[in-house]
Amino acid sequence: MKILCLYNNSCALELFDWIKEQGHETVLEKNELDEEWCRNQQFDLTVSYTYRFIISADVLNALGMNVVNLHNSFLPWNKGADPNIWSVLENTPRGVTLHYVDEKLDHGDIITQQLVEKYTSEDTLKTTYDTLDYAAKQLFKNAFAYYDFWNKMRKKTVSSGTFHRSYEMSKVKDKLVDYEIKIEDFYKMFN
Numbered sequence: 155m156k157i158l159c160l161y162n163n164s165c166a167l168e169l170f171d172w173i174k175e176q177g178h179e180t181v182l183e184k185n186e187l188d189e190e191w192c193r194n195q196q197f198d199l200t201v202s203y204t205y206r207f208i209i210s211a212d213v214l215n216a217l218g219m220n221v222v223n224l225h226n227s228f229l230p231w232n233k234g235a236d237p238n239i240w241s242v243l244e245n246t247p248r249g250v251t252l253h254y255v256d257e258k259l260d261h262g263d264i265i266t267q268q269l270v271e272k273y274t275s276e277d278t279l280k281t282t283y284d285t286l287d288y289a290a291k292q293l294f295k296n297a298f299a300y301y302d303f304w305n306k307m308r309k310k311t312v313s314s315g316t317f318h319r320s321y322e323m324s325k326v327k328d329k330l331v332d333y334e335i336k337i338e339d340f341y342k343m344f345n
Contacts, residue, residue, distance in 0.1 A: 230315025233260035263308035
């Protein structure tokens, strides 16, 4: 398959290298997508992990509506930006989700998802992010073996959950000095 791999954070590159090792052609992209370019490339699948742009309906159509996103939250909880931090601050379910992309942010049909254990007293913001990152990559690798069945596996989200935009993090990040802060200390700063 020819697979378009969308990312913003270099942690996604390990996953895209794995896809390539499975014998697929990968095209990596960090920038906002152009509809005509997408249509001309004729991708079989698009995988988004840490990508920062919302994909328009026109681009989704140009990609054959076969676009999936790997999100470091247990959707519908913590849709949008900084899901790891919001799961700590709001004490919502932690997990990872592989879902189809539609015009709404972190909204499309879910293919598969997995809860991730709650953090421990020794965890930091960085270790909790790393745990979710690892779990997301494993979830994708396990699910990819069943790619031919993804359309049959898809299910609608049944709850509204929670949603956060990037600008909501400004007051949090103003107080955040280091991602090595212990989770308990971080939580106490805001509660």
